[in-house]
Amino acid sequence: xxxxxxxxxxxxxxxxxxxxxxxxxxxxxxxxxGAPQSxxxxxxxCHLEFEYVRRIGHVLDTTAVPGRPLEALxxxxxxxxxxxxxxATRPGSRQVAVEAxxxxxxxVARELPLPPGSRIAVTVTDARAALEAAEPAGADVTVADxxxxxxxxxxxxxxxxxxxxxxxxxPEGIHLANVADxxxxxxxxxxxxxxxxxxDELCLVAEPGMLRGRRFGNAVLVASRAPLPMTDxxxxxxxxxxxxxxxxxxxxxxxxxxxxxxxxxxxxxSPPPPAxxxxxx
Numbered sequence: 001x002x003x004x005x006x007x008x009x010x011x012x013x014x015x016x017x018x019x020x021x022x023x024x025x026x027x028x029x030x031x032x033x034g035a036p037q038s039x040x041x042x043x044x045x046c047h048l049e050f051e052y053v054r055r056i057g058h059v060l061d062t063t064a065v066p067g068r069p070l071e072a073l074x075x076x077x078x079x080x081x082x083x084x085x086x087x088a089t090r091p092g093s094r095q096v097a098v099e100a101x102x103x104x105x106x107x108v109a110r111e112l113p114l115p116p117g118s119r120i121a122v123t124v125t126d127a128r129a130a131l132e133a134a135e136p137a138g139a140d141v142t143v144a145d146x147x148x149x150x151x152x153x154x155x156x157x158x159x160x161x162x163x164x165x166x167x168x169x170x171p172e173g174i175h176l177a178n179v180a181d182x183x184x185x186x187x188x189x190x191x192x193x194x195x196x197x198x199x200d201e202l203c204l205v206a207e208p209g210m211l212r213g214r215r216f217g218n219a220v221l222v223a224s225r226a227p228l229p230m231t232d233x234x235x236x237x238x239x240x241x242x243x244x245x246x247x248x249x250x251x252x253x254x255x256x257x258x259x260x261x262x263x264x265x266x267x268x269x270s271p272p273p274p275a276x277x278x279x280x281x
Contacts, residue, residue, distance in 0.1 A: 013100075063174055141174050
């Protein structure tokens with residue numbers, strides 16, 4: 001009986017590796033230069049392994065009536081975990097995934113092919129360029145999860161980028177962003193301040209220990225010009241196998257206090273994770 005074997009390939013931004021999950025027959029972990037980028041289960045695209053991706057899934061589940069197709073723009077392709085999830089949970093959704101690494105996109109297309117009829121288009125270009133060129137008010141959801149290695153590039157952290165996301169969204173649309181940081185959260189707070197300068201509604205979802213400053217980790221930021229379904233988001237994230245805390249309203253304003261929006265002049269990439277923060281052992 002043939003067993004899946006790891007695949008290693010040079011890509012535009014380093015060395016990619018696809019490693020099979022021996023506990024799940026058709027599941028794979030994608031890393032680039034040792035940093036985990038994506039986990040996908042080809043047999044069950046609704047299985048979300050990474051904790052922060054599960055939280056993105058919870059928000060997407062609350063975005064509209066269950067099962068209703070959405071128009072989605074994903075900044076950061078990787079192995080297309082979230083687009084696959086949305087295609088499975090909301091059949092008929094039209095999605096564009098933007099990946100800057102051409103050889104990585106080709107590797108994923110070859111080794112982890114999309115199911116027929118998924119309606120996921122992969123575009124190879126810079127994420128900010130794609131966002132600025134997007135059709136105005138054409139998307140229900142934009143998802144920003146862009147990392148070069150273990151850091152978000154500086155030009156994707158700015159007020160100009162957030163304005164472009166707002167322009168691409170319908171009035172009730174939702175923007176999600178994955179942000180990695182640790183206490184004292186200078187980068188995370190600046191990203192929240194940047195979103196708050198454009199969007200009326202905002203919340204933060206993260207693991208409680210990360211918010212207490214115990215470890216470096218991922219926070220999911222959710223922003224919209226329309227009211228967010230906070231009760232549903234809070235309930236789903238709290239009830240997850242890996243519970244998350246939701247911060248919004250007055251508590252979030254206190255957390256952001258003193259932080260300033262990021263401009264193209266002041267932008268910096270996200271902070272590097274400490275050694276072993278995302279280690280595979």
